[in-house]
Amino acid sequence: MNRSIRVLATLAALVVVRFVAPGATSQAREGHKKPLSSLEEGRQVLGSNCAACHGIDGKGSERAPNIADNPNVRRLSDAQLTSIIAKGIPGTGMPAFHSLSSTRIRELIAYLRRLEGATRYIRLPGDPGKGEAIFLGRTGCSNCHMIAGRGGFIASDLTDYARTHSAEQIRGAILESSSADQVRLATVIVQDGEKYVGRVRNEDNFSLQLQTLDGAFHLIMKSDLKKLEYDPQPLMPTNFGSLLTRGELNDLISYLLKTAGNSDPQKRAKESDMDDLEE
Numbered sequence: 001m002n003r004s005i006r007v008l009a010t011l012a013a014l015v016v017v018r019f020v021a022p023g024a025t026s027q028a029r030e031g032h033k034k035p036l037s038s039l040e041e042g043r044q045v046l047g048s049n050c051a052a053c054h055g056i057d058g059k060g061s062e063r064a065p066n067i068a069d070n071p072n073v074r075r076l077s078d079a080q081l082t083s084i085i086a087k088g089i090p091g092t093g094m095p096a097f098h099s100l101s102s103t104r105i106r107e108l109i110a111y112l113r114r115l116e117g118a119t120r121y122i123r124l125p126g127d128p129g130k131g132e133a134i135f136l137g138r139t140g141c142s143n144c145h146m147i148a149g150r151g152g153f154i155a156s157d158l159t160d161y162a163r164t165h166s167a168e169q170i171r172g173a174i175l176e177s178s179s180a181d182q183v184r185l186a187t188v189i190v191q192d193g194e195k196y197v198g199r200v201r202n203e204d205n206f207s208l209q210l211q212t213l214d215g216a217f218h219l220i221m222k223s224d225l226k227k228l229e230y231d232p233q234p235l236m237p238t239n240f241g242s243l244l245t246r247g248e249l250n251d252l253i254s255y256l257l258k259t260a261g262n263s264d265p266q267k268r269a270k271e272s273d274m275d276d277l278e279e
């Protein structure tokens with residue numbers, strides 16, 4: 001008796017799961033359909049600047065190709081698309097849009113990405129394993145950043161970054177580096193000629209604390225300072241938009257999401273839609 005009740009309960013639980021699961025997905029889809037104000041802007045920019053040639057909703061016309069769900073366009077990074085829109089394609093019928101502000105172009109691209117089948121909102125983002133290889137490999141992220149105990153000390157540890165940042169915010173941090181703009185590498189030469197290159201972590205009237213790229217801290221008295229010079233360029237490279245394809249960027253983002261324990265792309269995608277709504 002007891003046993004059959006337990007079996008029944010298990011069966012009931014299974015039935016509930018089967019019924020809830022499709023419901024949850026359709027709910028996610030509905031959240032996704034909500035009109036987003038910046039996307040609406042993007043739709044209008046497309047309507048008034050591009051539709052005459054690329055057709056209503058960018059699906060193409062006899063004058064210009066489809067840009068809405070065209071794999072060629074999907075493969076372009078945001079930086080490449082921005083450049084096409086701002087500079088045109090010389091020698092073709094694709095004009096330059098000098099008059100569109102970078103905000104308008106960003107909204108337009110967000111809208112185009114949405115038309116592409118919303119890859120980055122729903123099937124977001126990529127392969128965390130590949131992302132890990134990119135992080136540790138040629139892009140050199142791990143020269144500066146640490147994830148899960150592997151990497152450098154000179155920039156912030158990114159292991160938990162995605163716990164408080166959406167996929168879109170991570171994308172922004174990598175491509176626009178705005179939060180990193182202020183961080184410059186310093187070159188310090190002291191009286192006896194010894195030279196240190198690193199990041200000034202602390203400074204007061206008498207001393208500064210410099211962290212060199214190997215992670216070591218050096219206390220340098222200002223009275224002992226011969227030269228202190230900051231790099232004109234931010235420490236975080238600003239060219240990842242052209243260095244990484246969209247796919248590679250998605251791989252990286254999914255790696256960050258995964259290390260922070262956010263391995264559910266559907267959930268993150270939904271949350272990043274919510275972020276858009278709050279904008």
Ligand code: HEC
Nearest residue numbers: 049050053063064065067072084085089092093094095097
């Ligand atoms: C006067 C007509 C015209 C207008 C207006 C126009 N385009 Fe184009 N566009 C073209 C043509 C023609 C091409 C194909 C160029 C070629 O032969 O490579 C093109 C190509 C492109 C491509 C590359 C497509 C690919 O397959 O690589 C993109 C992206 C693009 N346009 C975006 C836009 C956007 C966004 C707007 C609005 C801001 C816009 N275009 C407005 C005519 C136009």
Ligand code: HEC
Nearest residue numbers: 139140141143144154155156173174179180183235236237
């Ligand atoms: C040469 C060093 C360097 C490299 C290489 C580098 N970054 Fe950064 N990054 C920084 C610095 C400096 C900051 C500013 C945050 C801090 O450390 O104070 C930063 C900030 C960030 C942030 C925002 C985090 C925060 O704490 O504000 C993210 C996300 C990020 N980097 C990701 C990457 C990824 C992904 C790569 C590789 C594609 C990369 N970075 C490569 C130095 C670097």
